[in-house]
Amino acid sequence: xxxxxxxxxxxxxxxxxxxxxxxxxxxxxxxxxxxxxxxxxxxxxxxxxxxxxxxxxxxxxxxxxxxxxxxxxxxxxxxxxxxxxxxxxxxxxxxxxxxxxxxxxxxxxxxxxxxxxxxxxxxxxxxxxxxxxxxxxxxxxxxxxxxxxxxxxxxxxxxxxxxxxxxxxxxxxxxxxxxxxxxxxxxxxxxxxxxxxxxxxxxxxxxxxxxxxxxxxxxxxxxxxxxxxxxxxxxxxxxxxxxxxxxxxxxxxxxxxxxxxxxxxxxxxxxxxxxxxxxxxxxxxxxxxxxxxxxxxxxxxxxxxxxxxxxxxxxxxxxxxxxxxxxxxxxxxxxxxxxxxxxxxxxxxxxxxxxxxxxxxxxxxxxxxxxxxxxxxxxxxxxxxxxxxxxxxxxxxxxxxxxxxxxxxxxxxxxxxxxxxxxxxxxxxxxxxxxxxxxxxxxxxxxxxxxxxxxxxxxxxxxxxxxxxxxxxxxxxxxxxxxxxxxxxxxxxxxxxxxxxxxxxxxxxxxxxxxxxxxxxxxxxxxxxxxxxxxxxxxxxxxxxxxxxxxxxxxxxxxxxxxxxxxxxxxxxxxxxxxxxxxxxxxxxxxxxxxxxxxxxxxxxxxxxxxxxxxxxxxxxxxxxxxxxxxxxxxxxxxxxxxxxxxxxxxxxxxxxxxxxxxxxxxxxxxxxxxxxxxxxxxxxxxxxxxxxxxxxxxxxxxxxxxxxxxxxxxxxxxxxxxxxxxxxxxxxxxxxxxxxxxxxxxxxxxxxxxxxxxxxxxxxxxxxxxxxxxxxxxxxxxxxxxxxxxxxxxxxxxx
RNA sequence: GCAGGUGUGGCGAAAUUGGUAAACGCAUCAGACUCAAAAUCUGACGGUAGCAAUACUUUACGGGUUCAAGUCCCAUCACCUGCACCA
Numbered sequence: 001x002x003x004x005x006x007x008x009x010x011x012x013x014x015x016x017x018x019x020x021x022x023x024x025x026x027x028x029x030x031x032x033x034x035x036x037x038x039x040x041x042x043x044x045x046x047x048x049x050x051x052x053x054x055x056x057x058x059x060x061x062x063x064x065x066x067x068x069x070x071x072x073x074x075x076x077x078x079x080x081x082x083x084x085x086x087x088x089x090x091x092x093x094x095x096x097x098x099x100x101x102x103x104x105x106x107x108x109x110x111x112x113x114x115x116x117x118x119x120x121x122x123x124x125x126x127x128x129x130x131x132x133x134x135x136x137x138x139x140x141x142x143x144x145x146x147x148x149x150x151x152x153x154x155x156x157x158x159x160x161x162x163x164x165x166x167x168x169x170x171x172x173x174x175x176x177x178x179x180x181x182x183x184x185x186x187x188x189x190x191x192x193x194x195x196x197x198x199x200x201x202x203x204x205x206x207x208x209x210x211x212x213x214x215x216x217x218x219x220x221x222x223x224x225x226x227x228x229x230x231x232x233x234x235x236x237x238x239x240x241x242x243x244x245x246x247x248x249x250x251x252x253x254x255x256x257x258x259x260x261x262x263x264x265x266x267x268x269x270x271x272x273x274x275x276x277x278x279x280x281x282x283x284x285x286x287x288x289x290x291x292x293x294x295x296x297x298x299x300x301x302x303x304x305x306x307x308x309x310x311x312x313x314x315x316x317x318x319x320x321x322x323x324x325x326x327x328x329x330x331x332x333x334x335x336x337x338x339x340x341x342x343x344x345x346x347x348x349x350x351x352x353x354x355x356x357x358x359x360x361x362x363x364x365x366x367x368x369x370x371x372x373x374x375x376x377x378x379x380x381x382x383x384x385x386x387x388x389x390x391x392x393x394x395x396x397x398x399x400x401x402x403x404x405x406x407x408x409x410x411x412x413x414x415x416x417x418x419x420x421x422x423x424x425x426x427x428x429x430x431x432x433x434x435x436x437x438x439x440x441x442x443x444x445x446x447x448x449x450x451x452x453x454x455x456x457x458x459x460x461x462x463x464x465x466x467x468x469x470x471x472x473x474x475x476x477x478x479x480x481x482x483x484x485x486x487x488x489x490x491x492x493x494x495x496x497x498x499x500x501x502x503x504x505x506x507x508x509x510x511x512x513x514x515x516x517x518x519x520x521x522x523x524x525x526x527x528x529x530x531x532x533x534x535x536x537x538x539x540x541x542x543x544x545x546x547x548x549x550x551x552x553x554x555x556x557x558x559x560x561x562x563x564x565x566x567x568x569x570x571x572x573x574x575x576x577x578x579x580x581x582x583x584x585x586x587x588x589x590x591x592x593x594x595x596x597x598x599x600x601x602x603x604x605x606x607x608x609x610x611x612x613x614x615x616x617x618x619x620x621x622x623x624x625x626x627x628x629x630x631x632x633x634x635x636x637x638x639x640x641x642x643x644x645x646x647x648x649x650x651x652x653x654x655x656x657x658x659x660x661x662x663x664x665x666x667x668x669x670x671x672x673x674x675x676x677x678x679x680x681x682x683x684x685x686x687x688x689x690x691x692x693x694x695x696x697x698x699x700x701x702x703x704x705x706x707x708x709x710x711x712x713x714x715x716x717x718x719x720x721x722x723x724x725x726x727x728x729x730x731x732x733x734x735x736x737x738x739x740x741x742x743x744x745x746x747x748x749x750x751x752x753x754x755x756x757x758x759x760x761x762x763x764x765x766x767x768x769x770x771x772x773x774x775x776x777x778x779x780x781x782x783x784x785x786x787x788x789x790x791x792x793x794x795x796x797x798x799x800x
Numbered sequence: 801g802c803a804g805g806u807g808u809g810g811c812g813a814a815a816u817u818g819g820u821a822a823a824c825g826c827a828u829c830a831g832a833c834u835c836a837a838a839a840u841c842u843g844a845c846g847g848u849a850g851c852a853a854u855a856c857u858u859u860a861c862g863g864g865u866u867c868a869a870g871u872c873c874c875a876u877c878a879c880c881u882g883c884a885c886c887a
Contacts, residue, residue, distance in 0.1 A: 001839085212804055212882075219803070219883045226887080244887060257887090300885085326885045336887045344801085345885050413886055533881075607825070609812055614880090621812065624825050630839090671814070674824040681824090743820040748868050750820050774854085788867050794819045798867050 002633055004597035008707040012111055020723045021061075021073065021116040025507065025519050029070035033523050034061050035502055035562075037531035037539070038076045040494075041102035041124075043087045046109040047579070048587050048605070048617065053530045053568040055602045056611060056669060058115045059703035060528065063664050065116075066703075066727035072523060074505040075110065075117035077103050079124040080131075081494025082160065085425035089458055095425045099126060109590060113598045114706050121508040125497030130504060131427040132448035133514035134496050137546070138419075139430060139441050140553055146192040147419070149439060153261075153329075154418055156184035161463065162422045163188060183286065186463065189429055189490065191417040193545050197221050200414070200544055209565040210612075216536040222413025227397050229337065229406035231256065231310035233268075234318060240264065240310050243332035243411050247400065248392035250314045251380040252339040252360035254350065256321045257302065260285040261329035273306040278323060285325040300326055300349045313405040314396075315381065324349065332411055417542065419492060424457035424466040426491030434478035434485040443479050451491075465489040498539055499546035502526050502561060514555075521557050529562040540565065566667065569613040571605070576616045587617050599705035600626040606669035606704050628677055629708055632701065635683050635694065636712055642690035649689070650734055652682055653696055657730035660700045669704070676701050691718055696728050743794045744769040746778040762789040769795040 015021060034057050039050060061073040079099045087102075088095040103124060110117065123130050141147040154163040157174040163186055164174060174181055193200075201221055204214050226245035233240055240256065258264065260282045269275050281303045302324030309318050326345055327336050340350035341359040350357055360383075361375035377383040377392050382399060386392045400406030420429070430442035430449045442449050452473040457466045467489035468474060478485040500514070507519035531539070540562075547561040572578055573585025580586065592601045604625040609615040645653055656679045663672035679697055683689050695718040698709040702722040710721055719725065736758060742765060744752040752772040756765065766789050769775055775797070782799035789795050 215804055216882055222883085222886060224886075242887080246887080298885090324885095326887095328886070331886045338887085343887075345887080348885090411886080413883095536882080607812090613806085615812070618812070618826070620826050627839095628825085634840090670812090671824085674814075677824055741820075745820080745868080748819095748866095753820065786867055788819095790819065794868080796819085796867050 001630060002708075004599065004708065005594075007711045008112070008114065008598050011707045011710050012114055014721075015114075015116065015723065016111075016119070018723075019120070021065075021071075022118050022120045023072040023074075024070055025522060027070040029068060031072065031523055032064045032069040033072045033526045033528070034064070035074070035505075035526045035529045037529075037535070038078050038498070038501060039106060040081065040083045041077050041079055041099055041106050042083045043091075043098070043102060044581075045102075045105055046113075046589055047571075048589050048592070048601075049568075049571045049579075051113060051589050051601060052571055052605045052608075052611075054110070054113070054115050055605055055704070056568065056667065057528065057530050058117075058602075059606065059664050059669065061116050062703040062706065062723075063661070063727060066722070066725060068726065072121075072505065073117055074121045074508075075115070075119070076122050076501060076505065077106065077124040078494065078498050078501070079103065079126040080426050080492075080497050082162075082423070082425075085423060085457070086160075088425070094453075095457065096126065099124070112593055113589070113602065116706075121505050123501075123504065123508050125427075125494075125501065126425075128448040128450050129511065131497065133504070134427050134492065134500070135430045135442075135447050135449055136444060136514065137500065137550070138427075138492070138496070139444060139447075140555070141191055141549065142431070142441055144549070144553065146195065146549065148190055148192065149187055150190050151185060151187050152190070152418065153183050153185050154188055155181040156186075156463070157181050163418060163420060184463070186420075188418050188420040189431075189488070191419050191545075193417040193542075194412060194414055196545050196548055197223065197412040197414045199548050200541065203544060203548060203560050206560045207565065208563055210567060213533070213536045213540070213565055213567070217541055220414065220537040220541065223410060224412075225408075225410050227393075227400060227406050228333070228409040229313065229400060231313060231319065231337070234309040234311060235271075236268075240321070240335055241333045242335050242337045243409060244337055246339065246342070246393070247396040247406070248377065248380075248383060248389060249339040249342055249360050250312065250337070250396060251383070252341050252358045253312055253319060253337045254340060254356045254358055255338045256310055256319055256335065257324050257327045257338055257346075257349070258321065258335040259327040259329040260323050260325055262323070262334050264335075265323065268308060272308050274303070277303050278305070281323060288325065300324060300345075300352050302326075302349065302353070304353070313400075313403070320355070322349075322353075330415065331413065417545070419496070420490035421493050422463055422465045423491050424451075424454065426494065427451075427496060428467065429488045429490055429492060431488040432476060432478060432485045433488065434481060434483060436483060437478055437480045437485075440478055440480045440485070446479075449487075465491060467491070495539060495542045499543045500550070502529075502543075503547075503550075503556065517557070525558050525563045526561060527563050529565045530568060531565070533567045566612070568611055569609075569615060571608070572614055572616045574617050574619070579617075585617075587619075592622065596622055596626045597629075597707075599708045600629055603629065603673060603705050607673040609670055611667045611669055625673075628673075628680065629705060631680055631684060632697070633708065633712065635680065635689065635697075636716060638683070638686065638689050639691055639694045639716060640688045643692055644690060645692050645696075646686070646688075646690050649682060649686075649693055651736070652679060653693065654730040654734045656700060657696065657728050658735065661727065661730075664703060673704065691716070695719055698722070699725065699728050740792045742769070742792070744772055744775050745794065745796045746775060747798055748796060751775045751778055758792060760791075762791060765789050765791070765795055766797075769797070 036053055036057050061071050064071045084099050085095055088098045125131060138147060156163055157179055159177050159179040160174060164181060201223060204217060224245050226243055227247040228241055228243055229247060230239035230241050265278055272278060302322045305321045308321050310321060312319050338346035340346040340355065340357045342361055358379055360378060360380045362378045376387040377385065383392050383395060397408050428449045428451055430447060432440045432442060434440055452470050454466060454470050474487050474489060476485055476487055503515050506523040507515035510516055543561055547556060548559065550556040551559050573583060575585055577583055577585060589601065600622060604622040607625055656675050659675045660672045695713060698713050699722055702709040713719060713722060738758050739755050740758050742754050742756055743750055744754060751774045754768055756768065766787055779797055779799050784797060784799050786798040
């Protein structure tokens with residue numbers, strides 16, 4: 001019937017040659033910035049899941065352009081990082097080479113799908129011209145005191161041979177390979193993200209993210225208000241500090257628990273009489289993975305310290321101290337006060353080890369329901385009689401502060417960002433270690449610090465980056481004193497490059513700075529940012545932190561980077577399971593484009609269902625959408641010479657214009673496609689349609705199926721190409737029918753429908769309804785109790 | 801355990817936000833065209849009863865509010881996602 005390949009290639013070429021989708025940095029038009037997460041150019045190519053989100057935002061970009069916006073819709077490649085490196089190692093090729101090959105494949109796939117990306121702004125994060133600025137920004141963190149090197153127990157993946165951030169090792173499993181992570185003490189570069197905890201929380205209010213994304217970030221940051229309390233160590237002039245959200249329960253403390261890693265265990269090893277037992281327990285705790293340690297069903301374990309006691313500051317009572325792995329080293333102070341009467345975990349521990357339990361909130365016994373709720377304070381001296389939590393807490397905090405034994409404190413789950421990776425394929429961290437001067441930054445004018453070419457880039461067994469073996473690169477002079485020094489050999493995580501790429505798109509070729517202030521001011525915040533839910537507490541949090549830092553340095557004009565964040569659902573295999581090679585249910589977009597065309601694939605993926613929900617692939621569904629496009633093509637034979645809307649189609653066309661516009665802007669693509677199907681069905685029923693009828697349906701379909709629609713528009717000389725045309729206007733006056741259907745019901749049950757003139761008055765409607773045979777049947781010889789008449793909608797007669 | 805979400809035909813889903821449930825598409829069945837196939841077109845398609853008009857019934861489950869509930873409220877169940885011994 002028609003050769004979709006020829007048509008698609010033709011228009012893709014025209015769009016590129018005419019630079020139709022290149023955004024201007026100096027435009028009178030209002031800007032609109034649409035962004036989809038740039039992909040890792042892995043060896044497996046584009047996924048049908050990419051097609052879903054790219055098409056969705058592409059349709060939005062095309063509509064926005066038609067509505068007169070200067071649209072920035074860029075694309076690039078997140079090319080540093082583990083996936084590219086692993087692929088390179090496996091296939092014994094140089095990472096840079098393989099990355100370039102993969103980028104070519106990805107780009108050609110995207111071009112074949114007709115996405116209206118602005119390719120003039122393309123870059124990859126592994127380009128030295130790009131990572132020069134990633135390194136430069138790292139140095140700004142360093143100068144501001146927010147990058148520091150610390151000996152830290154990190155998550156270590158024994159398979160990938162690298163350290164991982166907390167975010168990459170969630171649940172004690174390596175994000176990349178699924179191997180159980182181990183703890184390893186290493187000296188690491190850290191970014192002080194914890195300093196931005198409150199900003200990251202407050203900043204959410206300036207964004208329009210989906211609630212579930214906000215919730216995920218709020219939980220991850222994990223702000224909790226409480227108090228820090230100092231318990232004096234018996235016989236020492238020293239204190240054990242704890243954090244608690246319930247200082248009002250201080251009188252209920254019957255024991256303390258320190259984490260097995262607590263530094264006092266070493267400091268007071270001579271004081272602790274059963275230190276051997278302690279060491280044994282520490283050994284035991286270390287052997288547990290995070291998963292095993294945090295298994296809630298596991299019985300509590302622990303060791304009571306012999307000879308080490310603390311004094312409860314509110315009543316001067318001597319309190320026993322335990323160590324147990326249910327207390328985490330890296331949260332709070334690594335030690336807690338235990339109130340077994342009102343905390344489930346403390347209760348479990350106390351009952352197992354026969355530790356006394358003192359109730360301090362009346363009716364708040366752990367064995368009764370709602371023990372955490374408010375209650376009357378008892379056994380609590382100064383707090384006795386207070387019956388609300390808030391008052392009790394604030395009174396206790398005042399007391400602690402007056403006595404100098406504690407203070408109000410806010411704690412966060414959010415930790416600093418471990419920024420070192422012991423890998424080759426990443427941005428070198430531009431720092432030099434000098435025996436005399438310590439850590440010295442590489443001078444900014446020497447950036448980029450280029451990744452050297454090395455014969456072997458595979459990770460080393462020693463836990464050092466492969467760069468450590470490149471001695472002539474490692475050895476250098478101290479920029480400060482000129483003495484022999486050594487370069488840092490760790491590289492940055494691949495989250496680094498993606499933390500600011502959206503800024504570079506605003507001014508991608510600038511070699512004076514990462515982006516000019518003019519460009520940054522013009523483009524402002526990303527208006528619409530689409531990406532996966534899996535990035536809610538990773539990329540999306542890192543990028544916000546990075547941006548907020550740049551804002552504080554006066555380097556960007558907005559506090560937050562992204563206005564609106566949306567997420568697409570996954571495309572599952574035909575069997576309803578996640579697509580994977582091992583399950584054999586992977587659908588290759590190239591095959592679909594070859595068999596049905598890019599337009600059909602795009603239309604299908606928009607029609608597949610609710611954009612934010614997962615959807616199973618169905619090739620039959622795709623065929624159905626191809627049939628729809630074929631029907632659109634066939635309609636060309638019905639077009640007559642008339643240049644106005646057909647009278648009997650006018651209302652539906654106007655309604656459809658409105659619906660498609662609204663639906664695409666609210667991401668209800670499935671109903672937009674369905675509205676166009678309905679319209680095409682109406683066209684199909686007619687002998688003839690007008691040129692304007694036809695051009696309008698093509699125009700409305702163009703954002704979703706851009707190739708075929710441009711072709712038909714040109715073939716019939718219906719008007720300017722759509723990429724140069726404004727979106728059709730609808731006439732609000734023509735949207736309403738002059739006839740409406742009224743539902744007539746008796747006792748809420750539909751008995752008849754009548755067609756009447758629009759705005760027929762209530763009395764008339766009621767009269768007409770009662771005349772209906774099928775209505776009469778149900779109201780005859782019945783007592784009418786109530787009559788409800790809603791104009792243009794419904795009549796309901798209630799009878800008894 | 802906490803937080804968020806979802807539940808509608810054989811399937812993917814709609815439903816003007818409280819007003820005719822199942823639009824649109826897929827699959828299936830029957831028919832037309834054809835030597836035949838494909839494509840296309842016509843019709844049927846939640847369930848039960850009926851030749852039919854039609855009636856009853858139906859939005860996970862049970863209550864409630866209302867003239868009217870898929871939609872609002874309460875309780876229950878199932879599933880999904882995130883966080884989780886966070887003091």
